[in-house]
Amino acid sequence: MNQPLIANPIYAVICRDLKLALRRRSDALIPLFFFVVVVSLFPLGIGPESETLRRIAPGVLWVSALLASMLSLNRLFEQDYADGTLEQMMFSPASLAMLVLGKITAHWLLSGLPLALLAPVLALQFNLPTSSLWILTVSLVIGTPVLSLIGAVGAGLTLGVRAGGVLLAVLVLPLYIPVLIFGAGAVDASIIGRGASANLSLLAAVFVLAAFFTPFATSASLRIALEY
């Protein structure tokens, strides 16, 4: 375990987190079920007219995806914090930011990617045209990593804090708003018939910025949490 951790910290941490998740499958599956249930509630609450449903579909799917990916955030570091693994990671010669990036990638593979793959199936309930289903998937594939990246900063800041889960939502949701606007905007634009590429490019720009900065912000927040 020691050698790959130094040689390729991101890969080693991803493998470890995926292996851990495979042994506790329900942890990864519950947010997915949450996503399915919440999305299915909207047609019941709003009414079954297909025209209305098509208009609200991008927002509904995106907000539900956002909430579902946030559900698993507070477990991102909690177990490692509780059993001391996180402290060992800080002692390791590998850069903490890279280890954190590995954990975030694993989180995305377990929460964001399944959401993006599941979303087009759920979008069928909302009567979306086929071309928009593609845009929806693409926007979620670009957007959900940003949710994991920004969420990791919040998870680090609220680690071991009273009522951390609710506080995490308060801190992270305002920062998610740009992702929501561009992501839902891309799907919306494709439904109306305008190209989605402008929104997708902006979303990709947000992703690049977040991917560069948030691993450092997260490792800073973890150092603060552990006073290391």
Add this chain to the structure above:
Amino acid sequence: MVNWFKFSSPKTFYPLAGKLIPWFGVTAALLSFAGIYVGFFLAPTDAQQGEGYRIIFLHVPVSWMSMVIYLAMAFWAAIGLVFNSRLSAMMASALAPTGALFAFLSLWTGALWGKPMWGTWWVWDARLTSELILLFLYIGFIALQSAIDDRRRADKAGAVLALVGVVNVPVIYFSVQWWNTLHQGASVSLTRAPSMAKVMLLGMVIMVFAAWAYSAAAALARVRCIILEREHHADWLREIEGVKR
């Protein structure tokens, strides 16, 4: 040459703040009286908006200050994080409630202005929404700091959050240029001549300085309370008159 570092410790800053507060307070009171007088009695009625536009004398200063205070808060938070100086972190947490108040006032006066002019209290326009996010960021900062019992950790965690949220400020500032929506463009610009009457501009500028002075007075008063709270064990506090342990 004044040695500014001398005032970077709570011990020397506490009496200085005490001396500065009345000056800023009186300045704020005088300037707001002057600004309100200019705004309500000297400024002409607007050609398009009638009398309703006069809320600009409150709306613009509080909106600017809500952004400026966030930048100041993030600046002090960053200084506190880098140099590990206690007073900077205290300044950051002293500024947050005033900033939140101004962001709230900005949204509320904007709603009062929007109702007669646009016919609606609220639209999901880029500038309004980003100002709302700013209010959420202030609330998040305050909530995070009050949720952590260990003061040093609270300071540092708040600092990281303030720095992450600072990306929002330019978005608010440029939102009227980037998105062409209901909110009107900037009335005042540094690069071109003002598009409003001289007297209106004067009233607004006076109110902006009043808001600055008020923020300084409020933040200094609050930082004094924070110093008393956190340094209650220190010996130097006993030597200051009027401070009971």
